[in-house]
Amino acid sequence: MEHIRTPKVEQVKLLDRFSNKSVTGTLHLTATHLIFVESNSTSAQEIWILHHHIASVEKLSLTTSGCPLLIQCRNFRLVHFVIPRERDCHDIYSSLLRLLRPVSYDELYAFSYNPKQNDQQREEGWQLIDLAAEFERMGVPCDQWQLTDVNREYKVCKTYPRDLYVPITASKPIIVGSSKFRSKGRFPVLTYFYQEKKAAVCRCSQPLSGFSARCLEDEHMLQAISKANHNSRYIYVMDTRPKLNALANRAAGKGYENEDNYSNIRFQFVGIENIHVMRGSLQKLLEVVGTRSLSMTDYLVGLENSGWLRHIKAIMDAAIFLAKAVTVEGASVLVHCSDGWDRTAQVCALGSLLMDPYYRTIKGFMVLIEKDWISFGHKFADRCDQLNIDPKEVSPIFTQFLECVWQLTEQFPQAFEFSEWFLIQIHEHVHSCQFGNFLGNSQRQREDLQLKERTYSLWAHLLNEKQNYLNPVYSPSFAESHPVLEPSTQAYHFKFWRNMYHQYDRSMHPRQSILKHVLTLKDSNRELEGTVQALKTKLQKFGVRTSPLKPQTPPRERSIAPRPQSLILGAPLLSRKEVQQEEDEEVFGEEAREDAPASTGGERTVEGSSATENGYGEVMGSFGSKNEPGVVTLEFGVARMSC
């Protein structure tokens, strides 16, 4: 709190990003959030911005109306305040500068966040995801694969988890030898086992081969992986980097596997660019889509020039290659990049998701992230800039993974139990530092931080509000008929993910959402069923027979009214709307509703849908508030209970 000089500033203007509209309100600065409360009492909009979400704060030069403060967030929100007095602006600015650069993990929100749960509930939250059980689900350990305790003390590889699965024939000396020949000691280990063909997906980092070095243990290791799969004589080694990058690494004593030294490997470059290219690409993309009155031409040209969708496709192509090798050829695949924690995580996770319907469920997706990203040491702290250490380490690697999954949900609307809001919410929390899951760079570091004792798990929180993230058209039978997804990689399938990159720009959103509407219908179906059941039991209590009150219309009646549309368009409509509104409130519950003011009655007409903001422009004069169909709430927002 000592960093906050001015906790409250009144008469602050919030400018809309894409129009000339603005609202006036009060700005509050707390230890964890920057809060803007609109003064207009009827539609008091509130904006809560977690300090950890702020990527940059910029004070622009003074204007006649005040001092502008531009805040860019990691969840792609951009807010533009105008603060009447320069001194206040400066105070807020300098406080924020300090607050958004925590110097130690202890300062992160997760360590002060308290959702009013007791220790037992917290522990249960952390136990929800059990990776040992996950490997068991895949059928590991088995006659070919075993758990090794070689990394129990994090001695062989600091960035790997304690529990690792390796081929039975890989002895400890082989493992240790191989690890010495691999960047950061990340030797080949199992990450996914495709039981049907006994084919394994393994991951590691690049070999320290330089121009000619070789390592017998490492060659044995790959041999062991190959031997563990009787279905195929060879294994694929996928180097997910562009060939040029791999070649350049040789000069630094690193590099890639020489096919002459390893027996029966099929070596393959995939060509996913490195973290710096990805960072630059996203930056370009955001610049383009953040332009005011963007023309269609500039948008499409900018989208192309950013290269973003090309990179997304490269990751998807690699995952498809992996899934095909495993499921069609029955071959095991070893995936690596340089250090084996960025591109490797993307490809392994996405590939597994293509192969295994379990990962397309809510719980399964959590397991997948826990396994391939958290436990195998994707450097969340560095990539998401949790402690502002090195801007060159920041990169949207995980965001790209989520986007690839979204692209798949667009192609396979029935294959995923969750909707895009689940992905967006995870993205939100990867940066919020509100839960312990993503803090730090490795399992070891997380243990040192005692996260399980001192913070809460995001997964428990998400499972609690699961109904917000359901995909109403999810069909488990689709999973049965399509165990392996075979997405098309035609260029036109790669679309701009508007709801991710413009989550907070309401004027861009579709005004009505099929997803939400169908979810509401489904909920209401369930509730009606419940009501009928309750009435039945009540009646039974009074000894009344219930047979005439069956919920379904008997077929005879239906044949009398063959066109139910007319019924719907007629009288029941009103009551349906009411039902829907009640549903809204129930679904989102107390906390989410706070976050999403647009779902409450007063805010139903949302700024986003006004004509000026839609960009038709030009007509002058100020207009009063205008009626609009109930606008969809897209913003579930981050929980912000303690301030």
Add this chain to the structure above:
Amino acid sequence: MELSEHIKTANVEDVTLRRPFHPALRGTLCVTSHHLLFSNRKDEASWQLLILLKNIDAIEKRAVGSSGTITIKCKDLLVLQLEIPGMEECLNIASSIEALSSLESVTEMYPFFYRPSHLTLLGPWGLSTTEQYYKQTERLWDRWRVSKVNSDYSVCPSYPSAVIVPREVDDDKLIRSARFRQGGRFPVLSYCHHSNGMVIMRSSQPLTGANKKRCKEDELLLQAVIDGSELGYIIDLRSAQQAQQARMTGGGFESKSCYRHWKRIHRHHERGKVVQESLIKLVEACSDLSHSVDRWLSKLENSKWLSHVHSALSTAGLVVECVERDGHSVLVHGSEGTDNTLLVSSLAQIILDPASRTVTGFLCLLEREWIQAGHPFQQRCAHSAYSHARLKQECPSFLLLLDCVWQVWRQFPLALEFSEALLLRLAQEVYASNYGTFLCNSEQERCAAGVKENTHCLFQSMLKPDIEEQYLNPLYEPTDLAIWPSVHPQSLQLWTGMFLRWTEYAQNMEEAREEVWSIVKEHRERV
């Protein structure tokens, strides 16, 4: 020359048909005066493919040894391949198709021969007339009247016989105003807003010419439209510069000094050939599957199709803003007033008027604003995206409208009573149809050709209860409010259901849609 004289070879056996998403089939090919018929009787159940020859946009023939291959590119974007044994048969078939698919005489076209047993030629043709529309719209009765000044189509050849104009303007003034407007398209009422009585008018450009001619009656007519209120907007669908240039060729715009109460806003819209070429480029980009992401985006951009969608929706939004928010009347025109003008005025109505968002309402809107209003369908839809013929007056204005409506539906999936299926059907029918609805270029021509007496009406047939059902949007919930679409480029998308429908097998989407249907049905039953 009889149609049948074009047919040298009517039947060929052992033809192989290749089409998207299906295995190749062998069967018999048959050419008739209006159709290409392929039938396959190998299995128990015979299967037939019937293609209207008018639907064929281009054919390419290639010789492979003694047999030939004909590639047929349809106006609805479908591409088929026929392998025909025997070079001579192949050439005969190809020349028959070429001749019969480009018939110019309206009365020889298939709608004049289409006689299904479930339809009758008796009874009124079409859904509504100007008079009926006037009768139904009580808001108009006070200040507006139906004028029959054009009953013999002499005042404006492309207008219907009856139009709605301000009550205080007599027919003489209309005639004079018509002389001052290109093609005689004087300002007429297109829509009257239910909540505030403000109107959308449409016309063609005024013929002010290089020496700034004036027309008192035209000025009075527009004055009568705003009736004492101090402001109206003229949305000119050309850039200010283009409008200036139009004066050199006799056209022009309403100058501020002459139309004092009207404020002119210029919005540039591409027209004619440019838009047709966009369609060609877009379809070409969509049918090449070898593109990298970058190349695809570049080709999509280069086609400019989405830019046209963007401008049409933006300008429609602007019109709606004037009418609904600003509370002023609007006159929309470009040059001829038969393309972009209709596009913008009808889109504005979809956004403003809940009545035009029902199946019936939408079809009535199309009938009123496109067919009766004289969009030259025959000229505009003579060819679609594949034809190599030199472009004459082709322009996919109507397809652009359907795309824009699709965009609105994407953003307001509950607000329209109809579904994408309706839009797709219309996109197909407008180029080749069994029905007479889209024949000819104006009411006058339709009258002369006897379209109403000798063909069936598409819209009527689509509204038959059992047919209409397939076009319904299960999620429809009527709203009285204006539905303003977002026109940020990020909010607009390629209409994949149209442009990729033969490229991408959308089974997953189809199943998901069915699932939505079943949830809705379950809900209805429970409620």
